[in-house]
Amino acid sequence: MINLALRILEGAMTMLSKAPILLMLLMASAAAAQPAAAQTAKPKSPDTTRMGTATGAEREPEAIAALEKMGGFLRTLTTFAVEGVGSTEEALTTGQKILHPGTIDLLATRPNRLRANVYSTRKRREFYYDGKTFTVFAPRQGFYATMEAPPTIKELLDKAQDRLGLVLPLSDLFELGIDPNLTARITSAFFVATDVVGDEVCNHYAFRQPGVDWQLWIRDGDQPLPCKWVITGTDASDPLDYEMEFTWDLAPEVPANAFSFVPPDGADRINLASVKR
Numbered sequence: 001m002i003n004l005a006l007r008i009l010e011g012a013m014t015m016l017s018k019a020p021i022l023l024m025l026l027m028a029s030a031a032a033a034q035p036a037a038a039q040t041a042k043p044k045s046p047d048t049t050r051m052g053t054a055t056g057a058e059r060e061p062e063a064i065a066a067l068e069k070m071g072g073f074l075r076t077l078t079t080f081a082v083e084g085v086g087s088t089e090e091a092l093t094t095g096q097k098i099l100h101p102g103t104i105d106l107l108a109t110r111p112n113r114l115r116a117n118v119y120s121t122r123k124r125r126e127f128y129y130d131g132k133t134f135t136v137f138a139p140r141q142g143f144y145a146t147m148e149a150p151p152t153i154k155e156l157l158d159k160a161q162d163r164l165g166l167v168l169p170l171s172d173l174f175e176l177g178i179d180p181n182l183t184a185r186i187t188s189a190f191f192v193a194t195d196v197v198g199d200e201v202c203n204h205y206a207f208r209q210p211g212v213d214w215q216l217w218i219r220d221g222d223q224p225l226p227c228k229w230v231i232t233g234t235d236a237s238d239p240l241d242y243e244m245e246f247t248w249d250l251a252p253e254v255p256a257n258a259f260s261f262v263p264p265d266g267a268d269r270i271n272l273a274s275v276k277r
Contacts (some may be wrong), residue, residue, distance in 0.1 A: 115127065130260050146261070
């Protein structure tokens with residue numbers, strides 16, 4: 001879930017568009033979101049009795065069910081913050097691989113508040129949506145662009161992608177509906193092991209489909225949040241490898257001005273150009 005002129009994450013999101021990562025976020029119904037439960041205590045030890053069972057030979061129902069359960073839980077979140085720390089490994093024309101680190105910070109309140117920051121050593125972008133206007137800010141260049149926005153996050157994401165060719169960070173978190181074609185693309189899905197990611201016990205699953213292998217770690221217990229994902233392009237024409245680890249806050253403090261953009265001194269406003277089709 002990033003065409004922001006930010007190469008580190010553009011490649012990753014290109015592969016995400018091929019992989020059913022958004023499936024894990026789509027599987028729940030489009031029912032109205034309900035407040036999430038309080039975060040659980042620190043994790044128990046991994047269940048080592050389940051480790052070493054991976055075969056990769058077929059679509060295990062447990063792995064598909066884990067995606068559905070995670071998607072259902074994500075649909076219940078109304079206000080949340082998530083930080084993603086990851087990297088993209090890019091193959092040069094010489095065959096040498098270069099690692100590009102980057103981070104994503106996202107704060108959201110459904111249905112119509114969103115703020116996201118994307119940072120790397122090469123590019124930086126900030127996004128603000130207050131229910132009425134949407135702003136993209138490039139702090140290193142001192143440029144920003146603002147447009148009138150639709151009344152919901154879902155409509156904003158559609159407009160940004162369709163008219164601007166812009167995919168916001170982790171936008172899959174806000175997608176609604178169920179697309180059986182995404183499930184059908186998965187040729188292999190299986191449980192790998194129970195691991196510790198950061199300070200959380202997470203169940204590790206692996207998936208395969210044409211052009212992409214991807215792995216997903218899902219928090220164990222009654223809050224099945226994504227802990228980490230790894231995406232590996234198997235298509236020689238798209239060799240980027242990508243991984244990201246997540247830290248969630250389901251009860252973040254939300255300042256009154258959190259979603260409003262105030263241009264700093266010296267910043268110049270420019271126009272957001274529509275994508276030519």
